[in-house]
Amino acid sequence: MYEALINSIRSVQNFPDGPIPLHAPVFAGNEKKYVLDTIESTFVSSVGEYVTRFENLLAEYCGSKRAVACCNGTSALEIALRLAGVRNEDLVLTQALTFVATANAIVHAGAEPVFLDVDRDTLGLSPKAVANFLNKHCRLEGKQCRHTQSGRRVAVCVPMHTFGHPAHMDELLAVCQEWNIPIVEDAAEALGSTYKGQHCGTMGQVGILSFNGNKTVTTGGGGAVLTNDQALGTLAKHLTTTAKLPHRWEFRHDAVAWNFRLPNLNAALGCAQMEQLDHFLSIKRARAKAYEKLFRNSEWQFVAEPQGCRSNYWLCAVLTNSRSERDTFLAEANDAGLGTRPVWKPLHTLPMFKDCQCDELQVTMDITARLVNLPSGVVDGKI
Numbered sequence: 001m002y003e004a005l006i007n008s009i010r011s012v013q014n015f016p017d018g019p020i021p022l023h024a025p026v027f028a029g030n031e032k033k034y035v036l037d038t039i040e041s042t043f044v045s046s047v048g049e050y051v052t053r054f055e056n057l058l059a060e061y062c063g064s065k066r067a068v069a070c071c072n073g074t075s076a077l078e079i080a081l082r083l084a085g086v087r088n089e090d091l092v093l094t095q096a097l098t099f100v101a102t103a104n105a106i107v108h109a110g111a112e113p114v115f116l117d118v119d120r121d122t123l124g125l126s127p128k129a130v131a132n133f134l135n136k137h138c139r140l141e142g143k144q145c146r147h148t149q150s151g152r153r154v155a156v157c158v159p160m161h162t163f164g165h166p167a168h169m170d171e172l173l174a175v176c177q178e179w180n181i182p183i184v185e186d187a188a189e190a191l192g193s194t195y196k197g198q199h200c201g202t203m204g205q206v207g208i209l210s211f212n213g214n215k216t217v218t219t220g221g222g223g224a225v226l227t228n229d230q231a232l233g234t235l236a237k238h239l240t241t242t243a244k245l246p247h248r249w250e251f252r253h254d255a256v257a258w259n260f261r262l263p264n265l266n267a268a269l270g271c272a273q274m275e276q277l278d279h280f281l282s283i284k285r286a287r288a289k290a291y292e293k294l295f296r297n298s299e300w301q302f303v304a305e306p307q308g309c310r311s312n313y314w315l316c317a318v319l320t321n322s323r324s325e326r327d328t329f330l331a332e333a334n335d336a337g338l339g340t341r342p343v344w345k346p347l348h349t350l351p352m353f354k355d356c357q358c359d360e361l362q363v364t365m366d367i368t369a370r371l372v373n374l375p376s377g378v379v380d381g382k383i
């Protein structure tokens with residue numbers, strides 16, 4: 001039924017035969033050289049020059065004062081939430097339409113997620129949904145936002161830039177400022193995405209990136225905390241590296257902390273990947289534009305970057321007309337070797353989050369039923 005469409009998707013990806021993964025990494029630069037370098041130097045672990053180099057490359061690329069490398073995006077988010085003031089028993093506002101790691105990090109930081117709806121144009125947290133929840137269920141007690149019924153603090157708000165499309169940050173920042181709630185951006189999917197010229201992850205108090213194997217650039221596993229607050233950056237480094245006080249030989253630590261360091265081995269891979277980021281982005285963008293054109297005269301709607309934004313098009317997405325259409329297409333496309341996927345199950349439907357608060361989630365449920373992610377990797381490295 002979808003044979004012609006499947007062939008068109010193959011031609012957008014410049015891949016006539018064989019399986020096309022949803023998003024596979026490409027190592028076409030200095031990866032081997034840099035990784036070998038760490039082995040030859042013996043500095044493969046938590047100390048080494050590639051970690052600092054990778055952090056500097058990230059900070060410069062994103063226009064952030066500090067970037068602190070971590071062992072993965074989930075741990076970076078846990079630390080980011082702590083830095084923004086999350087304490088045990090707090091509530092944290094986020095979207096139901098996100099990867100499970102967002103809510104896992106909130107729980108690991110001691111808090112409970114509240115799942116709110118997303119906007120249709122960005123697929124990111126809806127400022128209206130945030131304002132509605134706060135107006136309906138919360139009050140300001142001095143400078144502190146509290147959930148009226150439970151008395152719990154609403155500590156932080158976590159928008160996620162879905163598939164690399166920036167959320168409505170100005171509006172989110174305005175609502176959250178009114179309620180005195182800091183924003184932590186889950187920009188795990190958004191390396192290379194900008195909102196009105198500002199890099200995702202640098203507009204809230206703290207932001208995070210992920211370098212998992214399926215992200216735009218990879219360190220094998222890895223993540224980073226971004227912040228423009230030098231003191232928070234220093235604290236992020238301290239808390240992710242066992243809170244050790246500098247000394248030539250003594251082991252002195254001044255906090256219960258984490259070992260969330262990114263090994264030098266992984267940072268070496270990251271440095272090589274960062275050298276190719278602009279190239280990756282231009283290939284991904286050209287293919288996203290080709291998908292957009294492909295669906296222009298069809299009944300299905302390609303998810304294009306929101307106005308005023310530049311998306312990294314981490315994962316391209318199209319909205320089918322119904323759940324059954326989506327499922328038929330997914331079955332045919334996967335049979336034909338195309339790495340196509342539905343979006344994540346909304347988090348409020350997962351067993352461990354079923355008792356968390358949420359709003360009506362109308363857009364979330366509609367998008368969830370109809371969305372398909374298309375092959376979006378760089379594959380052969382050619383446009």
Ligand SMILES: *Cc1c(COP(=O)(O)O)cnc(C)c1O
Binds near residue numbers: 212223
């Ligand atoms: C990838 C991802 C993360 C972090 O994932 P790690 O695998 O821990 O690096 C967090 N949030 C979202 C939305 C993600 O897509």
